[in-house]
Amino acid sequence: MRAIAAIVLAIACAAGCTPDLCARNSDCATGLICSAAGECVKPPVDAGETTGDGATGTVDVAPADAAIDGQPVIESTPRSLRECCAPRQSRGLRRTRPRAGGIAAR
């Protein structure tokens, strides 16, 4: 048993003791990820997500999404809605028109 303990100790000493470095994302506290350098860091902000200081990330729109059936898409329309309603959009049913009250139709 002493021999096994000595082997484990030898492995630990050879590897060094760097408890601040991580090897897996789950080594880090909640909300942090392990970087390639082995440090726990905040994850990069996702596209479109508002950061804590109010800045907003850019939204990447693929060229194929820029227009459907030749019609420009409404920027505020979610992607899934755009795809499901593309034929209706080509018939002009999704264009914004001012109502009598001045509120754009949804």
Next chain:
Amino acid sequence: MRCSALAPFVLTLALPSAGAADALWEAELRAGYGISVGGAGEQMSARPTPLTLEASVSFAFNEDPPLAGYGGLTVETLDRNSVGAIGGVILTPHDSHLRLAAGGVYIVAPYTLWGASASLGLCFHVAARNKVCGAIEATAYFAGNDLPDGRTATDGKLVLGLGFEAL
């Protein structure tokens, strides 16, 4: 390290086992804990592994060499919680306490990890159908969303297990 320190270990390997018949089916509960190493050079990390608890079932499928396949569940706990599956092959030479295993690990949730493991251990019968096993196990994780890009992690663990033979 003095040679005399290794003498009992080597002697145990050389001694034959009691000669009990090999079981066809076997269930095993195992607990492992050790050191996890990741990265290289100045960026190498060394920290305690999570405590792993495993429940597996093995089935002997070959007599000579005596091979058994195993599969089961694994849980990581203590400083995190995850669940996954294990599977592989066990070699238990006839009339020996030795137990060699090689297999794979797949952590399923809440993150994913793919790894390969190998272990060297000894098993001793404490009752007619029960045995206690101890092993040194190395697991190399090479893929999964719990690993940063371009990094791998290797666990070295001491494993203690209880085996329950059937059939």
